[in-house]
Amino acid sequence: MKICAPRRLFGGFAAIAFLGLILAFPSQSARGISDGLGCCALQVIPALFPFFVVANLLIASPLANGLGALVWPFTRFGLGIKGQKAATALLVSWLGGFAVAAGTVSQLYRQGQLSRRQAQLLLVCGVGSGPAFILNTVGLLMLGSTRLGACLFAALLCANLCTGIAMRFALPRSGAQVFCSACGSQAANGQGGFVQAVQAAVASMLTVCGFVIFFRFLGAVLFELLPQNAPVQFIASALLEVTSGCAAAARLAGGGAVAACCCALSIQSLSVLLQVRALLCSELSLAPLLAARPLHLAFSLLWLKVLLRFVPGQAEAASTLADRVITRTRIAPDAALVLFALCCAVLWRAGGFTSAKQSGIIKQTKGG
Structure with a gap:
């Protein structure tokens, strides 16, 4: 008699449970799915899609060797990663959030720019929520203060740095020289253009939206x-x-709201971890990231306590948040900046093609 794998049995029981929830709570299921679709259309896609495209273009470009100059001292001396592209990947991850971090680290690993251990260290330092979400949604709309949002983002960023340095000494060095098994073919095809970047961004965006919709349904x-x-x-x-x-x-109630938000942003939830797993290269393990989250939580709360001293009178502010949050649909400033840079890149490429075509016409005319 063939014994089924425990994972497959768990998946079957989970599917039956989800079906039971849909049949038992049809209106709540429909509301959760509707909320998930609205969240994707109004928040997730405008904030993440431009970052996906720009990150893919930057990592495949020679400019990636210099754009992360401000972060390079940390990646070089804090994490022990010599490659300059790793610094750019980390900077883009901090701006774009956990989904961009998973996609960018996987792209560098497939190109042979990072070893397995280095990719896992970058993932520990890069996974987190983007500044647009923390400053605007959490800080301004939920807590009623952009200063509190800035303190939360700074605390989480400092926790990323401290956790990355700690994990550098905790991770075994057995995978220090292990690179992607298909990095040769990936490096040959890694010089992707604009079309390949958009295709990869669309695939990543569909993955993220799928998880958002499902977990909104499950939560409802x-x-x-x-x-x-x-x-x-x-x-x-x-x-x-x-x-x-x-x-x-x-x-x-009380000042515990800020610390609780910090805990939620540090833990990053089951939905985020599954999205990272889906976007991450299959050869990269999620175990170091999971092991680092309790340490990251401790560092986050410690740094938040320090930073809140510079925001007098804000930590005890009462929240007027309603049970249902209706966030603004205006695109975040950093996402708008990245979208503008993306448009400039498209126009530059289009101008190059037009110039080349005109040069060809002129040569044909002179030849005639």
């Missing part, structure tokens, strides 16, 4: 079964999905 149904208690709702939301976790944290 599960929260009907949980007790209507603020701490319980926060813990369940933070473990399931980052945005819902931060929204539940902002509804907590």
